[in-house]
Amino acid sequence: MDDSPSRRSILLGLHSLSWRLLEALDSAARGLWAGLWLGLLSREHLHRIDQLSYGASKSYQDADHNLSGLFGWETEAVDHYFQGRRRLLLLGAGAGREVIPLLDRGFDVDAFECHEGLRQAGNDLLARQGPRCSIQTMERDRCPKLEDRYDGVVIGWGMLTLVQGRQTRSQMLRDLRSAVPTGAPMLMSFYVLGGPQRRYRIAVRFGNVIRRVLGNERLEFGDDLSPGFAHFFTRETIEEELREAGWRLEFFDRRTYPHAVALADGDSVTLGN
Numbered sequence: 001m002d003d004s005p006s007r008r009s010i011l012l013g014l015h016s017l018s019w020r021l022l023e024a025l026d027s028a029a030r031g032l033w034a035g036l037w038l039g040l041l042s043r044e045h046l047h048r049i050d051q052l053s054y055g056a057s058k059s060y061q062d063a064d065h066n067l068s069g070l071f072g073w074e075t076e077a078v079d080h081y082f083q084g085r086r087r088l089l090l091l092g093a094g095a096g097r098e099v100i101p102l103l104d105r106g107f108d109v110d111a112f113e114c115h116e117g118l119r120q121a122g123n124d125l126l127a128r129q130g131p132r133c134s135i136q137t138m139e140r141d142r143c144p145k146l147e148d149r150y151d152g153v154v155i156g157w158g159m160l161t162l163v164q165g166r167q168t169r170s171q172m173l174r175d176l177r178s179a180v181p182t183g184a185p186m187l188m189s190f191y192v193l194g195g196p197q198r199r200y201r202i203a204v205r206f207g208n209v210i211r212r213v214l215g216n217e218r219l220e221f222g223d224d225l226s227p228g229f230a231h232f233f234t235r236e237t238i239e240e241e242l243r244e245a246g247w248r249l250e251f252f253d254r255r256t257y258p259h260a261v262a263l264a265d266g267d268s269v270t271l272g273n
């Protein structure tokens with residue numbers, strides 16, 4: 001076949017152009033799909049999708065996962081920032097993966113989980129280890145009603161990313177702030193925005209057209225559906241949300257699973273709960 005320089009340069013040009021076109025179509029399609037469903041589905045619908053997906057995924061209930069201990073980045077954060085703390089509040093405990101290693105480190109842990117199946121699986125697992133802790137129920141998107149005060153907070157792996165709406169997250173973070181003294185640490189993990197952001201722009205614009213018509217609360221840049229709800233943060237947005245709720249961002253790392261440690265700042269913003 002003829003491979004003259006001009007033919008080669010046309011072919012390579014077309015290859016590159018069609019790749020960029022494919023990427024643009026892919027992000028537009030994903031953005032439109034997410035915008036359509038984020039627009040049409042209510043908070044409760046999205047909760048139900050999340051509930052079904054964690055129910056269908058056996059790995060979150062498996063003993064293998066829940067006895068696998070803290071991830072490396074969690075170990076580093078807990079051992080560094082939670083040293084000398086005694087009583088911890090854990091939200092989004094799932095079936096207990098973080099609970100057991102935190103108890104083993106000598107912390108008293110009050111753990112909460114919204115998914116009944118995961119909560120029960122976790123309590124079965126914990127019961128087999130001796131009566132050290134049981135995972136209590138909590139509502140989605142909310143800090144549970146707390147009877148006690150704590151020396152530190154762990155928002156379980158990825159949970160913050162699943163909480164819909166800045167105001168809701170802000171209320172939850174304020175309620176958590178009111179449960180701890182100044183200087184107390186809080187560990188959290190979440191998705192972060194990376195790479196091209198076109199699909200998020202399309203999703204938020206299209207979704208909000210539909211939400212405006214339906215009279216529902218507005219979406220925010222970074223809200224996504226894949227296929228369940230997730231909010232993607234940046235360092236700036238997480239820092240701002242924390243600051244508004246009375247927390248100071250102390251550590252942020254996106255090299256492993258993106259996570260942050262915040263310290264309770266000044267006086268509690270609100271009594272919450």
Ligand SMILES: C[S@@+](CC[C@H](N)C(=O)[O-])C[C@H]1O[C@@H](n2cnc3c(N)ncnc32)[C@H](O)[C@@H]1O
Nearest residue numbers: 092093094097115140141156157158159162163
């Ligand atoms: C990635 S799983 C992690 C579970 C557990 N921490 C672990 O490491 O195995 C996220 C957890 O957040 C919970 N979750 C999902 N949506 C939530 C919401 N809107 N509010 C509070 N928790 C939520 C899920 O039920 C699930 O237990």
